Amino acid sequence: MIEIKNLTKIYGEAEKASGQTVALQNVNLSIEKGDVFGIIGMSGAGKSTLLRCLCMLETPTQGQILLNGQFLGALQGEARRAAHRQMGVVFQGYHLLMQKNVEQNIAFPLTLVPHNKADVQARVQELLQLVGLTDKAKAYPSQLSGGQKQRVALARALATNPAVLLCDEPTSALDSLTTKSVLALLKDINQNLGVTIVIITHEIAVVKSICNKVAVIDESQFVEVGSKKEIFENPKSDITKLLLGKGGSTNE
């Protein structure tokens, strides 16, 4: 479904005083249909950069990303927008339209293409039910709690029936109970709608509760990739052991 090949992302220009930051270095990854793929790492490891490359907000310095066999870097114009509609993105900061209500926010991606008003309305109702926000349809984002905004962002990302859902730290701003309900919802979306999910996180609990595969990222590189079982039972790198709370050498 998604192939990442030798992906390198370097920010900044060598000539500039601010210098360059290598955010991703020669990264390879393969995500299969139906996966709930966790990408875990410490702050600054390059997780968000990876997600931004996946959703074509950043241009890779080197390497390729393929979505269903298509090179994302080669896409232009309408083909690019079509690829965007294949990927729902939930950002860390939600990024909802503050001047539009919940319904209008969820309808937004549907109204970007020629559409039928009644179909959009029906789809919005369906999504509101899915995320449990039917009673908040007319509320504005400023009137919602963090968890509710997260649900709106989720509904909006799912509106176009994307094949993949990309989530950047979907639960980092939520309390543990709300985290549980959002994760349950993601699991439900994966199992019942068959949506492939990529979750960026720094919390091992998130991986533990819903992922089937994990990649551990540290200092711009993957140090470990495998099934959740493998990695939880037999962590190889120090950083993974640290994340799992199994000690490891902390004297780096």
Place this chain on the structure above:
Amino acid sequence: MNEFLAKFGPILLKGTLDTLYMTFVSTFFAYLLGLPCGVLLTTTKKGGIHPAPRFNAIFGWFINIMRSLPFLILMIFIIPATRFIVGKAIGATAGIVPLVVAAVPFIARMVETSLEEVDHGVIEAARCMGATNLQIIMRALLVESIPSLLRGLSISTITILGYTAITGTIGAGGLGDIAYRFGYQRYETNVMYATIVLLIVLVSAIQAFCNLLARRADKRNR
């Protein structure tokens, strides 16, 4: 008081109507041109939704040069253009041309400032949902900045209202012209005070109205 009104009332009324006419018509046309200019300034910037740094630099320069010209000089400078567009160089309608020319670059910068306030993340989100550049501008950038644009509208309108006092001197009429003719040239200070009171009322009304609109439109804090 009654005597004063009987004598000067009609003049003051005509002056008020002329001022309002010049202000609102100029504001309308200045936004018609200034709003797209502001959008262009914002979107062609480095990191904007359609970066074109060289165009942006040249266009920004041009806007700055237009803004640097003192209004009085600009007004005299474009008299031939005014005559060409409205057929004459004096009167309230003729006053509108220099007002628009002066206000467009000002409004372009005001709009630019409003659009810059929009959270970049929202624009990225729209892009990720498959929006075209035009859709991002119309459906995200402009919509998200409506309250700020409305606050800018009050500043622009009041600035233009201030400029109408100067167009008055080339025979465009209006309250500024009355204040100048009666207060400065004829020492009828009462007439001057009356125009000042009227101007204060107009400015306050415009400000209050735009603030109300902005508050009504803003969905962020309710």
